[in-house]
Amino acid sequence: MKDLKDSNRKLINSQIINGEHEITAFPYQMFIDPSNLCNLKCPFCANFARRNNYLKEGTNPLMSFDVFKKIIDETGPYLTKIIFGDKSEPLVNKDIYRMISYVKKYDIYCLLSTNFNLFEKKHAEELVLSGLDCIHIGFEGTNQESYSRYRVGGNFNKVIENIKALVETKKKLKSKTPHLQWAYVVFKHNEEEIDAAIKMSKDLEMDGFGCIPADIYNIQENYKEWLPKNEKYTKYRIHRSGTDIKVMHLDGPSCVETDIKDLKIPCILPWTMVSIDSNGDVYPCNCGDVREGKGFGNISRSSFKDIWNNNQYKEMRQFLLTGKKTTENSIYCESCYTANKSELIFSK
Numbered sequence: 091m092k093d094l095k096d097s098n099r100k101l102i103n104s105q106i107i108n109g110e111h112e113i114t115a116f117p118y119q120m121f122i123d124p125s126n127l128c129n130l131k132c133p134f135c136a137n138f139a140r141r142n143n144y145l146k147e148g149t150n151p152l153m154s155f156d157v158f159k160k161i162i163d164e165t166g167p168y169l170t171k172i173i174f175g176d177k178s179e180p181l182v183n184k185d186i187y188r189m190i191s192y193v194k195k196y197d198i199y200c201l202l203s204t205n206f207n208l209f210e211k212k213h214a215e216e217l218v219l220s221g222l223d224c225i226h227i228g229f230e231g232t233n234q235e236s237y238s239r240y241r242v243g244g245n246f247n248k249v250i251e252n253i254k255a256l257v258e259t260k261k262k263l264k265s266k267t268p269h270l271q272w273a274y275v276v277f278k279h280n281e282e283e284i285d286a287a288i289k290m291s292k293d294l295e296m297d298g299f300g301c302i303p304a305d306i307y308n309i310q311e312n313y314k315e316w317l318p319k320n321e322k323y324t325k326y327r328i329h330r331s332g333t334d335i336k337v338m339h340l341d342g343p344s345c346v347e348t349d350i351k352d353l354k355i356p357c358i359l360p361w362t363m364v365s366i367d368s369n370g371d372v373y374p375c376n377c378g379d380v381r382e383g384k385g386f387g388n389i390s391r392s393s394f395k396d397i398w399n400n401n402q403y404k405e406m407r408q409f410l411l412t413g414k415k416t417t418e419n420s421i422y423c424e425s426c427y428t429a430n431k432s433e434l435i436f437s438k
């Protein structure tokens with residue numbers, strides 16, 4: 091299985107370098123949402139539907155195990171990494187432990203991204219035995235007041251208790267996995283607590299701590315309240331000219347992984363990864379703001395292979411390769427920051 095994954099990854103790289111928009115390689119990374127629901131109400135949640143109180147008609151809030159199995163049976167032999175929880179809370183779906191165990195049969199590195207409020211201690215052994223490699227626990231601050239400023243509806247002490255239970259269970263089962271990583275989204279109100287939180291993570295015997303620069307929607311309006319002062323924790327820069335103030339986006343998506351040197355195109359995600367929502371809708375990336383329910387096809391009605399090379403996908407790859415549209419239709423990436431900085435670096 092490893093040989094197939096390695097050769098697929100090499101094929102992806104060569105198809106990107108050769109500028110191919112119709113590709114035979116499969117993605118090696120997948121984000122998947124077992125549910126479209128969440129128990130919290132974070133103000134800048136990347137789930138467009140939730141942020142705007144909008145749910146597409148007919149949207150299934152929980153992915154069925156059958157749909158999940160169909161996706162993994164087709165793509166699993168090629169995937170090297172899967173992330174449960176892109177724009178929702180994966181623990182809402184009670185099949186989550188079964189899903190993780192199923193993924194591990196395909197020798198895929200498996201990561202769970204969660205706010206960890208809904209975890210129940212009675213599932214601790216099941217979670218450890220599922221084979222999960224890593225768990226990213228998204229929480230910030232060192233007390234309830236600071237925490238719930240962003241994680242609206244969350245319970246700080248519950249998260250801490252759940253971490254302790256999982257650490258104890260790992261010890262009991264003599265398991266090194268899942269690695270417990272504290273994913274600390276940095277805002278103005280919590281940047282002063284980072285050192286104390288790092289100490290807390292060590293006391294809790296967690297395996298790692300990472301600061302995540304926040305996505306702040308309506309940045310021109312919201313930067314005063316939310317943007318950290320320390321520039322190393324943000325993906326925005328403030329430019330002042332006279333009395334004018336502009337806040338600019340600094341970086342593209344943080345999930346781009348590549349071993350291609352001198353990459354000439356602004357984004358390779360439509361070749362390397364895929365994001366699938368609870369309804370089975372397929373998206374080329376996990377960019378929240380451009381998504382707006384514009385899926386490229388649905389896995390319950392088509393094979394992944396057919397969606398992966400349909401016209402929408404081919405037109406989008408062509409746009410990223412050349413910077414030019416070959417269609418009157420709107421292109422998914424047109425309004426994305428990453429694609430728009432392409433003018434600076436296009437070579438073709």
Ligand code: SF4
Pocket residue numbers: 128129130131132134135136137177178179205228241
């Ligand atoms: S915990 Fe995550 S999915 Fe839930 S509202 Fe917050 S950002 Fe969105």
Ligand code: SF4
Pocket residue numbers: 343356357358359360374375376377380422423426427428429
């Ligand atoms: S919208 Fe397009 S350019 Fe932006 S991150 Fe997604 S795939 Fe890349």
